[in-house]
Amino acid sequence: MITHFTKYMKTKNLWSCMMVVTTETTPTMLPLRGNITPPHSIKDEEATPETQAEPKHVHGMRDINPINAISHNSAAGAPTIASVPKFVSFADHRQWELQHMAAVFRHWSRQNYVFGISGHISVRDPEYPNAFWTNPLGVHFGLLRASDMILLSLDGEVLHPPQHPAAKVIDNLKDHTSSHRARTRPANAAGFLIHAALHKRRADVHAACHCHTPHGRAYSAFAKPLEMTTQDICKFYERHSVYESYGGVVLAAEEGEHIADALGPVNMGVILRNHGLLTVGETVDQAAWLFDVMEAGCRDQLMIDAAEGAAREQGRSYRRCLIEREEAEYNREMEGGAEICYAEFQAYYDYEFEMCGGDFTK
Known part of the structure; x- marks a missing residue:
């Protein structure tokens, strides 16, 4: 039994391969659909990633103490992490x-x-x-x-x-x-x-x-x-x-x-x-x-x-x-x-x- 990579599929910018199993004694390659280049021949410098818009960032909790900000649910009375202690002497x-x-x-x-x-x-x-x-x-x-x-x-x-x-x-x-x-x-x-x-x-x-x-x-x-x-x-x-x-x-x-x-x-x-x-x-x-x-x-x-x-x-x-x-x-x-x-x-x-x-x- 001989195993061949036979079909390349292009989804957005990602390449994937489908494994085909055949019992023929001689390799039989299915034709590629359209003008498709196998992924192993794409050079890093030739690949152009899709440009995505930057999401709108929200900088939360700026109005409260960072100790409280990092301590989940502190506003509801949950415990906070340690802060610098005060001393009487x-x-x-x-x-x-x-x-x-x-x-x-x-x-x-x-x-x-x-x-x-x-x-x-x-x-x-x-x-x-x-x-x-x-x-x-x-x-x-x-x-x-x-x-x-x-x-x-x-x-x-x-x-x-x-x-x-x-x-x-x-x-x-x-x-x-x-x-x-x-x-x-x-x-x-x-x-x-x-x-x-x-x-x-x-x-x-x-x-x-x-x-x-x-x-x-x-x-x-x-x-x-x-x-x-x-x-x-x-x-x-x-x-x-x-x-x-x-x-x-x-x-x-x-x-x-x-x-x-x-x-x-x-x-x-x-x-x-x-x-x-x-x-x-x-x-x-x-x-x-x-x-x-x-x-x-x-x-x-x-x-x-x-x-x-x-x-x-x-x-x-x-x-x-x-x-x-x-x-x-x-x-x-x-x-x-x-x-x-x-x-x-x-x-x-x-x-x-x-x-x-x-x-x-x-």
């Missing part, structure tokens, strides 16, 4: 911030963001706004706890914990628990210069994240902003920039100031040429989620560019579709704010807490 607020800061580092470890001892996070103290907490130098992200963090003034003084006999102790921090690591490890000098400049420049920046991630490092070599290729990256629509110069390892205050200049007054992220990524936020959770989004955006951009280049070499044409201004602004409005970005990161916080039994909170 500076001590409680501080401990909560440091626990979430430590959770970000644990998450970074799980995301394979660890690269030697590079990378740092800063969180502005709720009671002392001219000071920020940062991680000790040389501790693996996957080991960090809330008690490991070091408090630095914007002028560079170590405020807590006391690291030498003559160090003064802030009265309101006498009861704050600090680990042996915090007492015996230095902060990252480059990290201090970058974060101090950011916190001095922007009162709205309560946290900043920077580390040397694989896709962020690679994409930074192009010194180009990210295109609005996906819904997720629209969080950075007209809210990210590029530091187009490279001045080596940041060990001078001027370089920190240059990075603050590049970030600007409203941006939430900056691509540091030949270096990596930096994001900021009203909470460390927001800054961390935006960092994940920017790293994923760099990965997607590299993949899209590579796919387009490969298609071009093969004589094929891919049409890159970028998100238009109106939709990009809507996405940023509904998914890029402090509350919704905080809520996004809580999925990771809860996972890390479950995986290590809350070890990072100590």
Whole structure:
């Protein structure tokens, strides 16, 4: 028994084949109807898709909090996802911030963001706004706890914990628990210069994240902003920039100031040429989620560019579709704010807490 593809059918722009079974010993091909070209001979560049009119898009729920918008039936009293909590004391607020800061580092470890001892996070103290907490130098992200963090003034003084006999102790921090690591490890000098400049420049920046991630490092070599290729990256629509110069390892205050200049007054992220990524936020959770989004955006951009280049070499044409201004602004409005970005990161916080039994909170 011999099987042949014998009849080609054309429906709109789609081709299909009908399988015909015959018991003849010699092939018998039925004639094609009309002037029809078999589908295997159509070249990509010759195929012309039908032009369809763009549907009229409706941008709903712009008049309500994005937390309520994403939580189904919240208007009828259904529960909503978590939003940033309020605190009655500076001590409680501080401990909560440091626990979430430590959770970000644990998450970074799980995301394979660890690269030697590079990378740092800063969180502005709720009671002392001219000071920020940062991680000790040389501790693996996957080991960090809330008690490991070091408090630095914007002028560079170590405020807590006391690291030498003559160090003064802030009265309101006498009861704050600090680990042996915090007492015996230095902060990252480059990290201090970058974060101090950011916190001095922007009162709205309560946290900043920077580390040397694989896709962020690679994409930074192009010194180009990210295109609005996906819904997720629209969080950075007209809210990210590029530091187009490279001045080596940041060990001078001027370089920190240059990075603050590049970030600007409203941006939430900056691509540091030949270096990596930096994001900021009203909470460390927001800054961390935006960092994940920017790293994923760099990965997607590299993949899209590579796919387009490969298609071009093969004589094929891919049409890159970028998100238009109106939709990009809507996405940023509904998914890029402090509350919704905080809520996004809580999925990771809860996972890390479950995986290590809350070890990072100590």
